[in-house]
Amino acid sequence: VYKGAPTVIASPDGRTYVNPTGNQGLAVAGTGDCLAGSIVAFLAQGVEAVAAAALATYVGGHAADLLAEDKGMLGMNALDLIDTLPYALLDLA
DSSP states (O other): OOOOOOOOEEEEEOOEEOOOOOGGGGGGTTTHHHHHHHHHHHHHTTHHHHHHHHHHHHHHHHHHHHHHHTTTTTTHHHHHHHHHHHHHHHOOO
């Protein structure tokens, strides 16, 4: 996962994905750790590695988009992101 604007997910077999969700509020300390934890959570549920990375990136970006709508991007932090992840999952379910 190349975290940036936009975030790109690539696999050793050449598959690549560009994530359409997220915003500059994710450019704060700790959001990469949230992403890593989300990837591992999907892996633990049996999701294939590249799919887990793409899914976690999409959900985390969607959570950041929900936060931006609710609170704005200024002052967004990793704890806000963690708290919003369940709502992002429900919204996408």
